[in-house]
Amino acid sequence: MIIRPDAAGAAETALDFVRRLYDRKPDPVLGLATGKTPLALYGKMRASGLDFSGTHFFNLDELVGLGPDAPNSFRRFLRENLLDGLGVHEERVRLLRGDAKDLEREAADYEAAIKEAGGIDLQILGLGRNGHIGFNEPGSSLGSRTRPKTLDRETLADYGPGTPRFSITMGIGTILEARVLLMIATGEAKAEAVRRIAEGPLTSETPGSALQLHPRAHLVVDEAAASRLARADYWRWVWENKWRVGQ
Ligand code: GLP
Numbered sequence: 486m487i488i489r490p491d492a493a494g495a496a497e498t499a500l501d502f503v504r505r506l507y508d509r510k511p512d513p514v515l516g517l518a519t520g521k522t523p524l525a526l527y528g529k530m531r532a533s534g535l536d537f538s539g540t541h542f543f544n545l546d547e548l549v550g551l552g553p554d555a556p557n558s559f560r561r562f563l564r565e566n567l568l569d570g571l572g573v574h575e576e577r578v579r580l581l582r583g584d585a586k587d588l589e590r591e592a593a594d595y596e597a598a599i600k601e602a603g604g605i606d607l608q609i610l611g612l613g614r615n616g617h618i619g620f621n622e623p624g625s626s627l628g629s630r631t632r633p634k635t636l637d638r639e640t641l642a643d644y645g646p647g648t649p650r651f652s653i654t655m656g657i658g659t660i661l662e663a664r665v666l667l668m669i670a671t672g673e674a675k676a677e678a679v680r681r682i683a684e685g686p687l688t689s690e691t692p693g694s695a696l697q698l699h700p701r702a703h704l705v706v707d708e709a710a711a712s713r714l715a716r717a718d719y720w721r722w723v724w725e726n727k728w729r730v731g732q
Pocket of ligand 1: 610618
């Protein structure tokens with residue numbers, strides 16, 4: 486848990502994780518998240534000067550029925566907010582197809598493509614107000630794989646009218662196989678979800694609590710999102726002392 490003063494600080498810290506990955510691996514496999522939260526990180530990635538040409542890209546989820554150019558399509562969002570202008574190689578970009586005729590088959594193909602690319606090195610994650618990750622709504626199996634999933638009413642309300650009720654999403658089991666998880670959560674509206682995933686019990690009722698099972702899961706939050714944490718002081722103390730282990 487890394488608590489930064491504000492959203493810009495959280496994005497900077499998240500970029501440090503991305504930089505460290507490219508330091509050791511110039512052709513990594515990146516898992517992307519859609520949503521407002523990672524936008525600041527994506528802006529920084531675009532401006533970073535890092536060479537993304539060897540990167541394989543996957544994404545977490547997509548709304549069902551939307552083609553790649555539909556205004557609410559996650560593919561469109563990721564192209565416009567990150568991939569366009571990043572110098573990516575198209576054959577290394579594999580984003581979920583919400584308009585696939587056979588969604589079960591799309592899900593199986595997607596899992597196979599991730600395996601073929603060597604597995605995801607760094608998975609970027611956001612957090613829903615109800616504790617969801619990807620579109621794994623409360624009650625999702627902690628072992629779930631990529632599959633179609635019905636959106637929760639609260640999630641639909643966050644998106645506004647006209648949003649498709651169904652999604653296709655990496656499962657929690659799929660997400661947990663990424664070598665490193667990097668979740669960003671900012672703003673007061675996420676404070677309760679952050680508390681539940683970090684300090685609450687591991688339960689499918691709070692899908693993000695599955696991060697407790699992962700050996701390298703990093704949560705980067707701002708002070709507002711950390712405001713309900715009982716152990717916030719401990720995490721600040723850890724951050725202040727992180728380079729002093731053994732001194
Ligand atoms: C959606 C997405 C999630 C995302 C979450 C938070 O439900 N499926 O992947 O993390 O919303 O979005 P935001 O960052 O806009 O708050």
